[in-house]
Every structure is written in structure tokens, then in C-alpha cells.
Amino acid sequence: MTVQMLSIVGAVVAVAVGSISPALAEGRAIAAAMDGIARQPEAAGSLSRTLFVGLAMIETMAIYCLVVAVLLVFANPLMR
Amino acid sequence: MSYSPLENVILFHVGIVPVSRIVVTTWGLMAALTVASWLLTRSLRVDAGGWQAMIETVVLGIEEQIAALLNRDAAPFLPLLGTLFIFLVVANLSGMVPGVRAPTASIETPAALAAIVFLSVHFFGVRIQGLGAYLKGYLRPNPVMLPFNILSELTRSFSLAMRLFGNIMSEELVVAIILVLAGLLVPIPFMAFGILVGLVQAYIFSVLAAVYIGGGIGTIAK
Numbered sequence: 001m002t003v004q005m006l007s008i009v010g011a012v013v014a015v016a017v018g019s020i021s022p023a024l025a026e027g028r029a030i031a032a033a034m035d036g037i038a039r040q041p042e043a044a045g046s047l048s049r050t051l052f053v054g055l056a057m058i059e060t061m062a063i064y065c066l067v068v069a070v071l072l073v074f075a076n077p078l079m080r
Numbered sequence: 081m082s083y084s085p086l087e088n089v090i091l092f093h094v095g096i097v098p099v100s101r102i103v104v105t106t107w108g109l110m111a112a113l114t115v116a117s118w119l120l121t122r123s124l125r126v127d128a129g130g131w132q133a134m135i136e137t138v139v140l141g142i143e144e145q146i147a148a149l150l151n152r153d154a155a156p157f158l159p160l161l162g163t164l165f166i167f168l169v170v171a172n173l174s175g176m177v178p179g180v181r182a183p184t185a186s187i188e189t190p191a192a193l194a195a196i197v198f199l200s201v202h203f204f205g206v207r208i209q210g211l212g213a214y215l216k217g218y219l220r221p222n223p224v225m226l227p228f229n230i231l232s233e234l235t236r237s238f239s240l241a242m243r244l245f246g247n248i249m250s251e252e253l254v255v256a257i258i259l260v261l262a263g264l265l266v267p268i269p270f271m272a273f274g275i276l277v278g279l280v281q282a283y284i285f286s287v288l289a290a291v292y293i294g295g296g297i298g299t300i301a302k
Contacts, residue, residue, distance in 0.1 A: 059247075060243050063243050064246075067242055070086070075084070
């Protein structure tokens with residue numbers, strides 16, 4: 001396999017595998033927040049604010065995978 | 081590859097300084113925002129008209145959010161965080177205008193904004209807590225955590241920039257790929273989703289900046 005092929009496989013694996021766990025984690029976080037809002041609707045404001053910050057934190061992991069994939073495809077140091 | 085999200089188009093040179101397309105876009109947005117703010121706040125009255133009521137709602141809404149996040153008076157932070165939010169909303173949505181690339185879809189603009197947030201955390205921390213008390217905050221919960229606290233200051237600024245860049249850039253990339261596969265009408269739902277992503281990312285960037293500043297001034301536990 002050439003470096004190009006390996007880089008493309010690496011990019012695909014990075015995005016595909018790397019988005020599994022953030023997806024599961026975001027689902028759990030939203031489910032927990034929904035549960036909290038259903039139990040205590042008056043706390044919806046502060047819950048959703050915290051939820052957004054938490055989702056951003058979780059999503060960062062997926063974004064890192066995306067950045068790695070973009071680096072592999074567009075700015076690969078091995079393909080110069 | 082003819083299109084790379086990591087490259088910038090250089091439009092012209094001022095002396096030896098190359099001026100890229102995102103710089104021109106950013107300065108255009110800044111000029112538009114400045115002129116709009118000047119026009120809207122030129123004649124403020126006690127009995128607010130339509131436009132004044134609109135900007136009062138926006139400014140008061142931002143102030144309320146910051147005060148609720150920081151558990152204190154929001155006045156010192158309103159200029160920075162409010163400007164950050166309004167600029168990010170306009171910058172993220174400017175990608176929807178034909179012929180314009182959102183400045184936040186290149187790595188330079190988010191990196192510069194994250195650097196501003198990084199420096200303002202220390203600025204507000206030292207100004208409000210005092211130098212000694214602020215530096216002591218790095219030794220909490222115990223001095224063993226000092227390297228980790230310093231490391232987290234750097235990595236969270238990096239991830240702040242990467243999150244904004246990754247979201248906005250990936251949104252544009254997805255629209256571009258869909259456009260290649262199916263040109264007519266199919267990209268529209270993705271572009272509508274892009275408006276949502278742009279607004280949410282502007283909100284998240286501002287909220288995280290407020291949270292980091294709150295950690296710096298000691299009203300939020302780190």
C-alpha cells in the first residue's frame with residue numbers, strides 16, 4: 001500500500017470509529033437532560049445551558065477526529 | 081485536490097504583508113457591524129422605537145445570560161463577550177452569502193479569537209482577584225495539580241479554536257461534497273442545518289469564553 005492509500009484509510013477510520021463514542025455519549029447526555037427537564041420543568045433554562053456546554057465538550061472529541069482526517073487528506077506531511 | 085480547507089487565497093499585498101481573502105471578509109464584517117451599531121445607537125430615546133427595542137433585547141439578553149453564568153455583575157464582561165457573540169453569529173452566517181467564505185471556516189480566525197479569550201482570562205483574573213490570589217488559583221485543589229492546571233489552560237484554548245473551525249469548516253465541506261453529488265435543491269436542507277450549526281457554535285464559543293473567564297475570576301469552580 002502506498003502512503004496515499006494508507007492516509008485515506010486512516011482518515012476514514014478516524015472519522016468512522018472516532019464518531020461512535022461521542023454519538024453514544026451525546027445521546028446519554030441528552031437523555032439525562034430530558035429526564036431532568038421532565039422531572040423539574042422549571043430548571044429547563046439552566047439545564048439546557050449546561051447541556052449545551054457539555055455537548056460542546058463531548059463533541060470536541062469527534063471534531064478532533066475530523067481535524068486529524070482533514071490533516072491526513074489535505075495537509076499530509078508524508079506526502080510532500 | 082483543488083480545494084483545501086487549510087489553504088488561504090491571497091488577494092493582494094500591502095507592502096510585504098500578504099492579505100488573504102478571510103482578512104478582507106473579516107474587515108468587511110467589522111465595518112458593516114460598526115456602521116450598523118453606529119446607525120442604530122445614533123439617536124437613543126427613553127421611549128424606544130422598533131430598532132432600539134430590538135437591540136435593547138439583544139444586549140439585555142446577552143447581559144442576563146452572562147450574569148446567570150458568572151453569578152455576578154456582567155458589566156465588565158459585556159463588551160468583550162457580547163461583541164464576540166455578535167461577530168461570531170455574523171461571521172458564521174456570512175458563509176451563506178453567495179461568493180463569501182465564512183472567515184471562521186479557516187483556522188486563523190478561530191485561533192485569533194481563542195487567543196483573545198486566553199489572554200482575557202488572565203487579564204480579568206488579575207484585575208478582579210489581584211495577582212497573588214489569581215496565581216494561587218492554579219494551586220487549587222492542591223499544588224500537585226499545578227502542571228495540569230497550566231496544561232488545561234493551553235489545551236482548552238486550542239480545543240476552543242478547533243471546535244469552531246471544525247464545525248464551520250466541516251459544514252462548508254459537506255455542502256460542497258453534496259453539491260458535487262447532486263447539484264439542484266439537495267444541498268438546501270444541509271445549508272439550513274448549517275445556519276443552526278453556525279448559531280449554536282457562536283453561542284457555545286461565547287458561553288465557553290464566559291465559563292473560562294468565570295474560572296479565571298474565581299466565580300466558577302474550575
